[in-house]
Amino acid sequence: MPHRLTPLRAVALSISLLAGYPVMAEPAGAYLAARAATQDDNFQAAITYYDRLLDEGLADMGIADSALTAHIALGDYDGAVAIAKTLAAQPDAAQGVALTLLAQAARDGDYAKGLQLLDESKSVGPLFAGLYRAWALVGEGNMSDAVSEFDKVGKLQGLDGFAMYHKALALAQVGDYEGAEKILSGASKDIIHNTRRGVMTHIQVLSHLERDGDAIALLDDTFDGDLDPELEAVRAKLEAGEVLTFDMARDAREGIAELYFSIGAALTGDVPQTVPLVHARLAQWLNPAHADAILLTASMLDQQGQYDLAIQAYDEIPEDNAIFFAAQMGRADALVKADRAQEATDVLNALVQADPDLPGVWLALGDVERRQQHFDKAAQAYAKALDRITDPDPSDWFVFYAAGIADERSGNWERAESELKKALELNPGQPSVLNYLGYSYVQKGENLEAALEMIKEAVEAEPDSGYIVDSLGWALFQLGRYDEAVVQMERAIELESVDPLVNNHLGDAYWAVGRKREALFQWQRAISFGPGDDVDMERVQRKIDIGLDAVRAEEGAVPLSEVGQPR
Template structure:
């Protein structure tokens, strides 16, 4: 099923109910703080302020719903349940609270309550409700009604693959692996085949003593570049072991799969805070659903909440095959929170326990490079490259970032070799073309080739401020000032507060005789917190002009511009 179809199916689900219930004047400050915190995705703060506001106005529907939503988004289902129960007792209708209470009913094993809730039109939404009914019937012990309910959902336009996937999971859960595989292998509309779906089918095939078929499917779908979880699965299959069926072992696992599947499908189609609702419910229903935990953490990172993301990543146990993924994510979240040393400590430990994974060493090198520790970064990249086959195209990125580290250390021959090797593996990549071309221009080497590289990069990424800055700067360095202006102005539009781009624009304006505009841009560049050495040079340009600064530095003077002036 396509994301678009799924999005249409759930657009009505979990819609926040509008309420005109006024907030008491005495606690309006707490309400406004809570609302602002929720809108900015600071869910911990939102929880705090909603609790304060509810203390003064405990039955206000707006405050209750905001509190329940914030508790759920922060990952605290029990407190969200308590608030939702207060809403239900007060007769306040809310799809947010209904989703929370339905999840709670499943965790409590109260399957009849779920069936009653959906029958009373107090469910989550059409797609989710139909599948919840099927799983609730299974939980209540009526397999016939459960299968019929899955089939009912399958009749909904665009939902067949999704429903059949869940029906196959349900059959496998009760040990009917033949029935499950019949669905997977049928000529019907293709069953939803995500990574999790493929792994579930591989487990089903193994349960049917068809390890050879399971191996063939694993190799066909995932190739040879396997993560630790898939590697272990392949080794066990090759050794003749029967894989246990782990994807759904109880009803709540199946319901968790509903919410996770919806969240995964909505990723990129809906807002992050909306998608987070589904992934959080999936987590609450199955606390070992690592994929749901990782999705929640990634969403929180994208929402600018690195501390909440870090907390989520830490929930993945070390025993999980995805532990290294969680730790890589946690390191990234720590970096975004400005805690580079803590991020490096995570990666140092990971480099010991997962020493054979190139991505671990590459990521560690990236952190060291971001800390200007280029020698150590190169050592990390060396280790990463040693784990690749010599002709593996996937190593182009490691060569590229190692080249950057060499360039920063003024190891130009080594840097140029890395950049050109990266291009040999990934011809035409804009980032590599741009960096190599820009570096050659700065060193006044192979200028025609350098300009060609940057022009190719700009053609591939016409909306990249960095690349357009490189193109404008290359033309400036070649004395083609008039041609440079338009590219540099466009770069400044795309990166309006970048000190380097703004400084470059000032130089270009000076070169074509637009002196007041040049001084204006240099002053702007100073306001954007440039590096100390750049700030010193900008101040000197403002005092004596660019021509004098170039003369003081022993650089070549500006060439005469096409309009006959030299900016003097």
């Protein structure tokens, strides 16, 4: 499975682009609509209303700043700059104003203007201000003062790794690869190597120093030998002795783009999602080829539920880019969330045709097919994924689990049982696997005592999972232990009150202990909450009409009084 690197966390940052939203008296409709759209992160709807308020001169600072944020989030930089310029003279202008105008100055190559804006701004923090100043000095050709500025930021508590990463980029940019490598392998190494871009910077620098062996070793050690297409391409070039292009920051503008991106990436998960989104968008504006900034933009939009915008962002990464596959995987996931599963299937099928050797893509394809209940196709995709996992490790348990589900649902129980057991072997005690395997045994009337123990173990691990508690109740029911089953199923209904399967099971348990009026009520609830994937609603209605005993007699099943007894 792909090795995941923990994003770098910058210490002592105080960054907020969102000001408060004071209530306006007029026009209340536009304000309330804009406020609702903002709370839903619906930026397109928000700017429609915010711009109306701005045009009518009815916007206060909070509204104007929210409009600025929405324009940046949509990638409408001209609109954002226009708003920022109107707000710049205000003493309480929010940080987004400075970030926007500083980005514009860098985009125009007007570093003197950027330095002037920086001196006038009181809203940006010391990390951003110091590194922007350093990069602007690089842009002006004043490398000596730039290095001093990088070093000054590096003395701020907890920010040395962040500052030294940017200093290394600047040194490499001007051809001082020895100086850059000294930083990248020095005291800040562990912090810099905590991000993929930090590692790639070091690899590119080593390549320019003709230390290909060290670069390959760093690549393999960091990613544990499990390389995605981008890393495979890098490794192949290193093995061929090809000097890698240093493209992490080719000039001062791209260095400032990296500043916006790296702060946005560092803040991900620690602040409202709009904050890293704005940083990522401004990084894109400064460096449209910054694929990682595009991915961060798409990821933030995805997490905010703006799936169509996320899909558009993922589409901005061209097919010849090394991270195209990663972008398309993200695009497929966003398509699924946007209820466009067939389009997601088409995207993933195109990827496996382009490169059939990536288990992660086959796994994603299987997941999409499974969500659509195309279990035969899902099973085929999972089988392809498993074929490409030659030496399974504990992290691969989910592939076997998902394959087991697809095979069980498509009628291949023998293979499903083997896959589920393998998932447990890789991840002993995993509650979802224990529950699925145990419940499958119960449904098939096999290994009931063992199934009961599996599900009990799963409940101990996840006592608040209504589905797992329901499985325990159903296993007890199949063993004829109806009173115990009722206790567990009543607990399950507390946890999953509107699930048709749980209501149906509780109805059966109530009937078995003679609580027939309550059974009818639960079956009626099951129908009202249906349809359910695992509930035969016609059978539920039949139970309401003639009772569970009569339905079992029609089906040739043993009477409830004989359930669980040796036959």
